[in-house]
Amino acid sequence: MSILRQAMKHVLAGLLPPRLLLVRGSQSAAGQPLCVSLTFDDGPHPEHTPRLLDALAEAGAQATFFVIGEKARRYPHLLRRIVQEGHELGNHTLSHAEPSQTTAEAFLREVRRTRRLLQDLVGCDTRLVRPPKGELTPAKCVGLWRMGQTIVLWNVDPRDYAMRLRMEIDRWTGQYRPAAGDIVLLHDMYPFAEFAVRELARAEPLQAVRWVSVSHWLGRPSDHTPDVEREVPRCQGVPT
Numbered sequence: 001m002s003i004l005r006q007a008m009k010h011v012l013a014g015l016l017p018p019r020l021l022l023v024r025g026s027q028s029a030a031g032q033p034l035c036v037s038l039t040f041d042d043g044p045h046p047e048h049t050p051r052l053l054d055a056l057a058e059a060g061a062q063a064t065f066f067v068i069g070e071k072a073r074r075y076p077h078l079l080r081r082i083v084q085e086g087h088e089l090g091n092h093t094l095s096h097a098e099p100s101q102t103t104a105e106a107f108l109r110e111v112r113r114t115r116r117l118l119q120d121l122v123g124c125d126t127r128l129v130r131p132p133k134g135e136l137t138p139a140k141c142v143g144l145w146r147m148g149q150t151i152v153l154w155n156v157d158p159r160d161y162a163m164r165l166r167m168e169i170d171r172w173t174g175q176y177r178p179a180a181g182d183i184v185l186l187h188d189m190y191p192f193a194e195f196a197v198r199e200l201a202r203a204e205p206l207q208a209v210r211w212v213s214v215s216h217w218l219g220r221p222s223d224h225t226p227d228v229e230r231e232v233p234r235c236q237g238v239p240t
């Protein structure tokens with residue numbers, strides 16, 4: 001994401017309520033634990049996602065997985081495991097098509113199909129969308145908001161997708177100083193996300209951090225209480 005687009009997204013996030021566009025969570029109040037969200041895109045992956053889930057369980061962390069519909073269809077058992085272990089599912093479109101070559105109509109169709117697919121596979125609804133590469137147009141935004149979706153971006157990007165060696169992610173975790181409300185972008189289609197979680201859990205300065213799913217920041221009462229009016233539960237972690 002270019003520096004200009006980074007700046008734009010922060011300006012927009014300052015103008016719009018988090019239920020429409022979430023780039024980072026809120027600051028912790030004095031005396032409150034420092035909360036950070038880990039998010040994992042582009043899975044599920046048959047090798048890396050189970051290992052990542054093991055690492056999250058050992059760390060006692062909750063996270064949010066923005067899954068690609070076509071991969072979710074291939075590995076439904078991994079989706080079930082994500083939900084059963086208290087994590088949250090988000091929608092990362094059906095095929096992860098290149099955003100610059102995808103019309104708003106095609107993009108929204110992929111989001112709708114993935115939402116239905118996730119309902120069919122794990123029996124719950126999703127209201128979080130992360131567009132591929134974080135790229136959007138006004139028409140795509142409006143279409144998502146009409147569907148009641150929250151657009152979730154990020155404010156911390158270790159660039160694990162560009163890494164080749166374990167030492168690169170170790171270097172990042174060694175220098176990362178979390179700030180309350182951080183939303184960290186990682187990918188479970190690569191091995192580095194698991195290493196990042198293990199190192200973050202081990203690092204002494206980070207042991208006071210509470211790792212929360214993205215819905216923690218939305219403050220929608222319906223996200224934190226059972227929704228008796230809906231026929232299907234939402235795919236999200238245990239309320240935090």
Ligand SMILES: [Zn+2]
Pocket residue numbers: 041042092096131132133
């Ligand atoms: Zn992606």
